Amino acid sequence: MRRFADLHLRVPLNDLLQMEKMVRKASELGYSLVAIPLSPHATREQVIQLQRLCREAKIDLATRVNLSPRTSSELLHNLRRLRRKFELVSVICSTKDVARQAAKDRRVDLLRFSVTNLRKRFFDAAEAELASQAFSSLEIEMAPLLQLAGASRIRLLSRLQREVATAEKFRVPITISSGATGEYLMRGPHDYAALATLFDLPLSAALKALSENPYAMVERNRKKLSPDYVAPGIHVVGRKAGA
Amino acid sequence: MPRRERRRYLALEVQSEQPLNGRTVMDAVEASVQRLFGEYGASQANLRLMKYIPPNRQLVIRCSHKALEKVRAAIASTIEINGKTAFIHVLGVSGTLKALSKKT
Numbered sequence: 285m286r287r288f289a290d291l292h293l294r295v296p297l298n299d300l301l302q303m304e305k306m307v308r309k310a311s312e313l314g315y316s317l318v319a320i321p322l323s324p325h326a327t328r329e330q331v332i333q334l335q336r337l338c339r340e341a342k343i344d345l346a347t348r349v350n351l352s353p354r355t356s357s358e359l360l361h362n363l364r365r366l367r368r369k370f371e372l373v374s375v376i377c378s379t380k381d382v383a384r385q386a387a388k389d390r391r392v393d394l395l396r397f398s399v400t401n402l403r404k405r406f407f408d409a410a411e412a413e414l415a416s417q418a419f420s421s422l423e424i425e426m427a428p429l430l431q432l433a434g435a436s437r438i439r440l441l442s443r444l445q446r447e448v449a450t451a452e453k454f455r456v457p458i459t460i461s462s463g464a465t466g467e468y469l470m471r472g473p474h475d476y477a478a479l480a481t482l483f484d485l486p487l488s489a490a491l492k493a494l495s496e497n498p499y500a501m502v503e504r505n506r507k508k509l510s511p512d513y514v515a516p517g518i519h520v521v522g523r524k525a526g527a
Numbered sequence: 528m529p530r531r532e533r534r535r536y537l538a539l540e541v542q543s544e545q546p547l548n549g550r551t552v553m554d555a556v557e558a559s560v561q562r563l564f565g566e567y568g569a570s571q572a573n574l575r576l577m578k579y580i581p582p583n584r585q586l587v588i589r590c591s592h593k594a595l596e597k598v599r600a601a602i603a604s605t606i607e608i609n610g611k612t613a614f615i616h617v618l619g620v621s622g623t624l625k626a627l628s629k630k631t
Contacts, residue, residue: 313616430606468542468614471603475617478599482563487596 286491288473289317289498291348291372291394292425292461297322297330304337305467311341313472317502319346319372319461324362346502348372350396356385367391371505374423380406387414393501394459395420399428402439407447412454421501422451424483424493425463426476444483458485459501460493533592536577537620538631539602541584543613549579549586552615555608556588559601572598577624585618587627595620 290310295303297320310318320334331347338345349370353359359375359382367373374394377383383406386392395415397405407422415422424444432440451458460480464470471479473494480490507513512520541552553576561569572594577587590598602615621627 430604468606468612471614472616475599475603478596479603481596482600 286495287316287499288314288495289319289346289502290315290462290464290473290494291319291346291459291498291501292374292423292463293318293320293470294463294465295320296465302466303334304341306464306470307337307341307343309467309470311343313470315343315473317344317346317499319348319498319502321348321350321374322370324349324351324366324369346371348374350374350376352376352378353382354378356381359385359389363389363391368509371502371509377406378404383407383411384414387411387420388418389420390418392418392420393505394423396423396425399425399432399440400436402443405443405447407450409450409454412450412456415456416454419457419504421457421459421497422447423459423461424448424480425461426471426479427463427465427469429479429482430469430471441483448483448485452489457497457501458489458493459497460490461498532573533622534573534589535592535595535598535620535622536624536627537588537590537595537598537602538618538627539586539588540616540618541586541608541613542616543584543608543611545609545611545613547584547608547613548581549576551608552579552586553588555605555613556598556602556615559605560598563601563604564597568594568597572601574598585631587624592622 293310295306335345347370349366351362353362372393374396375386375392376396377386386395397407460476462470476494477487477490481487541547557574560572573591575589577589579586602617605615607613619627619630621630
C-alpha cells in the first residue's frame with residue numbers, strides 16, 4: 285500500500301492544542317509521515333515533544349528547517365551551521381543568486397519560490413538542470429492554491445504549468461506539500477493529486493510527488509545523518525567492542 | 528443504442544462553523560466546479576445530490592466517471608460556504624452506491 289507524506293505542515297509551535305489537532309488530522313487523512321518546520325534555534329525539548337505527539341497519532345515525524353537567505357553566502361553559512369541538525373532543508377529562493385546556489389548544492393532538499401510575487405519564481409531551464417544534478421526537489425505548496433482566487437490563482441496556475449513541464453523535461457523530482465497553517469487548509473493526498481492536475485501534473489506523477497519522492501528524500505537524509513554513514517556508498521556495518 | 532454513462536459516487540464530509548443543509552453544500556460544490564472549469568466543464572461533470580445525512584454532516588453525490596478528478600479538485604478547493612470557513616473531505620469513491628456504503 286502506498287504511504288503518503290506531507291513535507292510542510294506548518295503547525296503553530298506555541299499552541300499545543302492546535303498542534304495536536306493538526307497532527308491527528310494529518311493521520312486521519314491518510315498521511316504516514318509529516319515534516320514540521322522548526323526554528324533554526326529549536327530546542328531538543330521541542331523536538332521531543334513533537335515526536336511524542338506524532339507517536340501518539342501514529343505518524344512519523346521529520347524535522348525541517350526553512351531557510352530564507354538574502355545572499356548565496358548567507359545560504360552557504362546557514363547550510364554549514366544547520367544541515368546536520370535537521371532531516372530536511374528547504375530554501376526559499378528570493379533572488380536568482382540564491383536560487384542558483386540552492387539548486388546546485390546537494391545539501392538543499394527542497395526549492396521553494398514565492399507564490400505572491402511571480403517575478404521571483406526563478407525555476408527555469410537553467411535552474412532545473414542544476415537541480416537535477418544535485419537531487420534537489422521542486423516543492424509545490426497547495427495552500428496558496430486554495431487561498432488565492434480569481435486572477436492571482438489563474439496566474440499562479442499558469443506559472444506552475446510551465447514549471448512542472450520544465451521539471452519533467454529535466455527530471456527534477458517534484459514534491460507536493462500542504463503548507464497548511466490550519467485544519468481547514470488540510471486535504472487528503474488524493475484530493476491534492478486531483479488539484480495537481482490543474483497544473484498539468486498527471487495523476488500518477490502527482491501521487492508520486494506525495495509519496496515516493498518525499499519518502500525517498502527523507503530516507504536518504506536519515507541514512508546520511510546516521511552515525512554509520514561515511515560517504516555515498518560507504519557505511520559502517522559493525523563496530524568492534526571496545527574499539 | 529448509446530451506452531449508459533458510467534458514474535462515480537462520492538461520499539463527502541463537511542466541516543463548517545454553521546449548520547448546513549445538503550442543497551447548500553451541493554451549490555458550493557457546483558459553484559466551485561464552475562469557477563475552476565467553467566460552464567462547459569460543469570455540464571460535463573453531471574453532478575447530482577444523492578443523499579444528505581445531517582447528523583454526520585455527510586452527503587453522497589454522483590458525477591460522471593470522466594469528470595471525477597475535476598470534481599475532486601473542485602471539492603478540495605472549497606474553503607468557504609455562505610461566506611463562512613468550511614471544508615469538504617472525500618471519504619470514499621465508488622462506482623455503485625452499495626460499494627460506497629461498504630467503504631464508508
